[in-house]
Amino acid sequence: MKKEVIVKKPNQLISILPKESISLIQQKSYNVFLRNAQNEVRYSKEEIKEDKRYIFEISCRKLEQKAGLNKKNYDYLEEELQKLMSIVIKVIDKENKDNWKMFHLLDEVDKEDNVFKYVLNPLIVQALKEQTYFTKLDLLEVAKLDSKYSVILYELAIRYxxxxxxxxxxxxxxxxxxxxxxxxxxxxxxxxxxxxxxxxxxxxxxxxxxxxxxxxxxxxxxxxxxxxxxxxxxxxxxxxxxxxxxxxxxxxYSPKVLELFNLLPQEEQVEAHKKEIEALLAEHSFRYLKADIEYAKEAQPDNFIAFLKASCKNSHYSSAELEKQEMKKELGKKREEEKKKKEELEKRIGKKAREMALEKYELLTEVEVESYKQEYDKMAEVVPESIRPAKEDYIIGALEDKFKEELKELLFS
CATH class of the missing domain: 1.10.10.10 (Winged helix-like DNA-binding domain superfamily/Winged helix DNA-binding domain)
Structure with a gap:
């Protein structure tokens, strides 16, 4: 019996009308990227933010296997992914065709050693997390197809x-x-x-x-x-x-069992191992089991499940690493808080500088105004009129920049 590999691909993505041609290798690789990303975000309680970068990882071997790529395809993969990154997508709302969004299908790809790191747009990540209005695609079925038109029509058929x-x-x-x-x-x-x-x-x-x-x-x-x-x-x-x-x-099986099962290496994802995980989860915490699985994947033992059981029996091989991660997480949290505080302070500085600039503008002497006009005229000689600010805006902007620097020097020195 073949193993079914399902990706819930957003219907909105299937409705995409790309301006550039998407090749078969790009389609198959992108389907695998989506499935891999969904496994990471679908059970996460973290809120998806529009201004955050979402980075995912997949091994070269797993991408090659799941996308059904042969050696000839794999040699061209770098070029194909580069083309995929250049595609700008317009997604049309099915309910109101006057509403639409545009974004890159794939924001960034980074190959390091035998791992691909890739960045997806938050809109795509949100759709993967919500699991609403999705099309189920069997990746093993898609991987069999040789024609890019077959992939498009197969996705369309399964959608309905x-x-x-x-x-x-x-x-x-x-x-x-x-x-x-x-x-x-x-x-x-x-x-x-x-x-x-x-x-x-x-x-x-x-x-x-x-x-x-x-x-x-x-x-x-x-x-x-x-x-x-x-x-x-x-x-x-x-x-x-x-x-x-x-x-x-x-x-x-519970969602936690299935989530842990999906973290196993592909060759270990056999039905019998779900029962093994269910038994381990009855005696050990989800957090430690998840860390032990990641630790075992790094260790690459000959018998993965036996190694995982031994780790649970011997107070978790991953415990030291987990403590390091917790410390790193706490440090990252503090840095994030400091960053937010700094951003908030800079916003307040900008607002105050703007108020001071507007007040100062009304009180400028004729000599000061003339000085700024001379600066403006010099700028106008090199800046086209189409993008040149109005003279008043230029002077206020110059005053605003000056007050910003003064306020920063007072607060940060």
């Missing part, structure tokens, strides 16, 4: 799956909209070529390799083919198998 309805209904879609989704607006101009290279190829591959059967019919306006009606049905064996496993998981 409703287990209460055995048929999956994708809304009727115009040719123009489908071309936008597949980024083929400038390719396959003749519908015959579009049908052959995009629709037929993707439907055939999805039906052959994945857990759903996908077909379509066309609808004309006059003599022109204007719409596509997709017909998608989940294969009965795959559907029953997945639903059965999901029901058993919910019935037998």
């Amino acid at each position: 799956y409703d287990k209460r309805n055995p048929d999956i209904k994708i809304p009727k879609m115009s040719i123009e909209e489908l071309r936008k989704r597949t980024n083929t607006e400038q390719q396959y101009k003749r519908f015959y070529n579009f049908r052959k290279n995009v629709l037929d190829k993707a439907c055939k591959e999805i039906s052959k390799k994945t857990d759903i059967n996908l077909s379509y019919s066309t609808e004309k306006i006059g003599r022109r083919i204007a719409y596509i009606n997709f017909r998608t049905k989940r294969k009965e064996v795959a559907k029953k198998e997945i639903e059965s496993r999901v029901m058993n998981t919910v019935k037998e």
